[in-house]
Amino acid sequence: MNQNAQLTDDTINLRELFFTLLTQWKLIVFCTVFTLVCAAAYLKVAKRTYSVDAKIQIIDNKQNGLAGLNSQLAALGSLAGMSLGSLGNQQSIQTEIEILQSRSILAKTIQDLNLDIQIQPEQSLLNKLLSTDQFQTNYTIDEVQVKNHKAKFSIHQFNIPKQYLDQNLILNFHGQSFNLISEKTGLEVFKGTVNQKTAPRLLKTTWTIDITSPQPLEGRYIVQKQSILTATKAILEDFKATELGKQTGIITINYEGADKDHIIKVLNHILEIYQEQNLATKSAEKEKTLSFLNQQLPELKNNLEQAERKFNAFREAHGTIDIQQESALYLKQSVELETQKVQLEQKQAELAAQYTAQHPMMQEINAQLGVFNKKINELNGALKKLPNTQSQYLQYYRDVQVQTQLYTNLLGTYQSLNLAKAGETGNLRILDYPVEPTRPIKPRKLIILVLSIFVGGFIGILIALIRNMLKTGVRNRDEIEQTVGVKTYAELSEISKKSNASLQSLKTFIPTLTFKLQQRQHNVTLISSIVPDQNQNIIAQHLALYLSQTGKKVLLIDSDLYRGQLDQLFxxxxxxxxCEYLRGQVSLEQIVTDTASPNLSLIVRGQSSDEISISSHQTHIAQLIQQVRAQYDYIILSAAPVLTISDSLTLAQFTGFNLCLVQYGQTQLKDIELAKSYFENAGLEIDGLILDQVPAYQTKQYQYQPN
Structure with missing residues (x-):
């Protein structure tokens, strides 16, 4: 084999690949149509999924830990080396998202709307494909309403023992009665009556089931009572909350489901509960502060009155005293510190409603109070150094001013909190409520159908390529001749059974065949196959027809006693x-039949049996061939496959030219070599081959001229 031939073998023949796929177009179309039908069936069974959304704005009106204090306290805190902004307790957007997805919100929604009761009709896949019934459920606070073309009923209560939670139960109706069957065990676990609340005790567990219907019921349904955890997970699979954009303060909520009205109802209920809990939390904070002020105000008022009485008594006893500049400064700082300390204690009470004493914000508040107490103690020490009369005057005067300012500030805060509580709206606002969707988001019909066409085509092409790869047999005549050393005289298309045009290369082989027979002074030709070939009878028929068209008398003998079909072809x-001739039941004249084609006669195989074979009747075959050789110009023997039975070798002893069929892509080179060795061991030879079932695009017309 030369270098060019090797290069050809190692490269991909795109033309051959293209025509390989083209010849298997039926397979590709079948796979495409099959996947398209499967996609259509899926679209029929699959539930349409809709999506609704809502938007929530989180308003940042939460003041930080010391924002309610005056600017002087903030400045003092800064001088003390503490960051007041670090006391902020603003909840992040992610915190609000987690609250929305928490069981405190979803579990209440499940309980309010009875979402832990799941029910659907019991249907087979075929029924789902053929059924046009619309099964509807309506979840309300009081009941779960079920409706289809067969029945209409409501489930008001469905409380079952814990061991049956999250399990499928078959609800089977019989008129006015019903029973529950465990799908897991197949046993009946409960029996009840429609329109009658039943709560019997079974094995020390309580069942409370209340089903009502205006009419007798028939049918089977699959019902499941879910635990709170399972029902919550089921909602979370279809529930999604995300921030609309970074630092926008807006949360987008999406909820998916098959029932448009149902998903709108569920999402609205979630928003309602979320608002209620947010408002309750805000009101609780103010309620805690008001409770603190209710305790402090009477005490401050009493302290103020006592301070005023002591101050007035001192003035009456000693008269007016001129306060020096230093005393005035001490007085001012002392009043401010006492006021700020009370305000900080007020803020501490507010934070105590939300956080424990170990929380960083509470610890920072306590640290601030420590700083203020230290400053106050320092001022008190400085005041004690003043002259006794001035010191007492200043002390009484300071007590009156502090108590007056504290009482006034706390009274104002108390009024403000009462007003704020009355108008509390929470720190969120619903921007968009869910609206009814117009189109389902799943399944996407067009995309699925288009993908099914591509997938089907791809699968068809893949199978076609695999089939082609599995054809590991011989593919061209050069490969056979160079390896085995036997000539290939014709290539026949794989559609030869339907078209005579595909056998034209067989017709061009006739001159070569007649020349070979004349050279050997013989007129008998054997046509067999290496392995069983479905076209062998057709090829033998047409070879005999083409020979008879030359004006010569031709006899075609069907010597394949097991698979011969020449009688059907003619x-x-x-x-x-x-077979009857070999058994000695009839004579030669009785088995020869004239065909519709001039100059062509036929001997069919007859009624075969297991005990009859060519090899066991070699003498009769020799006599038959000896007789017909004198009567006909050409005799063609259509024999059994070489590697299947030894009949072909027996017949080859009486022939002048032995021709074997080789199937394109199926017959292996080793099979051809084995058949050749069989002939050589018997002192015979295979004179030529015909390459059969070659793809139409590869068929070549060859004609061997006599040497």
Whole structure:
């Protein structure tokens, strides 16, 4: 084999690949149509999924830990080396998202709307494909309403023992009665009556089931009572909350489901509960502060009155005292510190409603109070150094001013909190409520159908390529001749059974065949196959027809006693044939039949049996061939496959030219070599081959001229 041939073998023949796929177009179309039908069936069974959304704005009106204090306290805190902004307790957007997805919100929604009761009709896949019934459920606070073309009923209560939670139960109706069957065990676990609340005790567990219907019921349904955890997970699978954009303060909520009205109802209920809990939390904070002020105000008022009485008594006893500049400064700082300390204690009470004493914000508040107490103690020490009369005057005067300012500030805060509580709206606002969707988001019909076409085509092409790869047999005549050393005289298309045009290369082989027979002074040709070939009978028929068209008398003998079908190809009714002749039941004249084609006669195989074979009747075959050789110009023997039975070798002893069929892509080179060795061991040879079932695009017309 030369270098060019090797290069050709190692490269991909795109033309061959293209025509390989083209010849298997039926397979590709079948796979495409099949996947398209499967996609259509899926679209029929699959539930349409809709999506609704809502938007929530989180308003940042939460003041930080010291924002309610005056600017002087903030400045003092800064001088003390503490960051007041670090006391902020603003909840992040992610915190609000987690609250929305928490069981405190979803579990209440499940309980309010009875979402832990799941029910659907019991249907097979075929029923789902053929059924046009619309099964509807309506979840309300009081009941779960079920409706289809067969029945209409409501489930008001469905409380079952814990061991049956999250399990499928078959609800089977019989008129006015019903029973529950465990799908897991197949046993009946409960029996009840429609329109009658039943709560019997079974095995020390309580069932409370209340089902009502205006009419007798028939049918089977699959019902499941879910635990709170399972029902919550089921909602979370279809529930999604995300921030609309970074630092926008807006949360987008999406909820998916098959029932448009149902998903709108559920999402609205979630928003309602979320608002209620948010408002309750805000009100609780103010309620805690008001409770603190209710305790402090009477005490401050009493302290103020006592301070005023002591101050007035001192003035009456000693008269007016001129306060020096230093005393005035001490007085001012002392009043401010006492006021700020009380305000900080007020803020501490507010934070105590939300956080524990170990929380960083609470610890920072306590640290601030420590700083203020230290400053106050320092001022008190400085005041004690003043002259006794001035010191007492200043002390009484300071007490009156502090108590007056504290009482006034706390009274104002108390009024403000009462007003704020009355108008509390929470720190969120619903921007968009869910609206009814117009189109389902799943399944996407067009995309699924288009993908099914591509997938089907791809699968068809893949199978076609795999089939082609599995054809590991011989593919061209050069490969056979160079490896085995036997000539290939013709290539026949794989559609030869339907078209005579595909056998034209067989017709061009006739001159070569006649020349070979004349050279050997013989007129008998054997045509067999290496392995069983479905086209062998057709090829033998046409070879005999083409020979008879030359004006010569031709006899075609069906010597394949097991698979011969020449009688069917020539439309000849069953009659005695070669098998009967070998048994000695009929004579040669009785088995020879004239065909519709001039100059062509036929001997059919007859009624075969397991005990009859060519090899066991070699003498009779020799006599038959000896007789017909003198009567006909050409005799063609259509024999059994070489590697299947030894009949071909027996017949080859009486022939002048032995021709074997080789199937394109199926017959292996080793099979051809094995068949050749069989002939050589018997002192015979295979004179030529015909490459059969070659793809139409590869068929070549060859004609061997006599040397």
């Amino acid at each position: 439309n000849i009714s069953t009659k005695p044939g070669l």
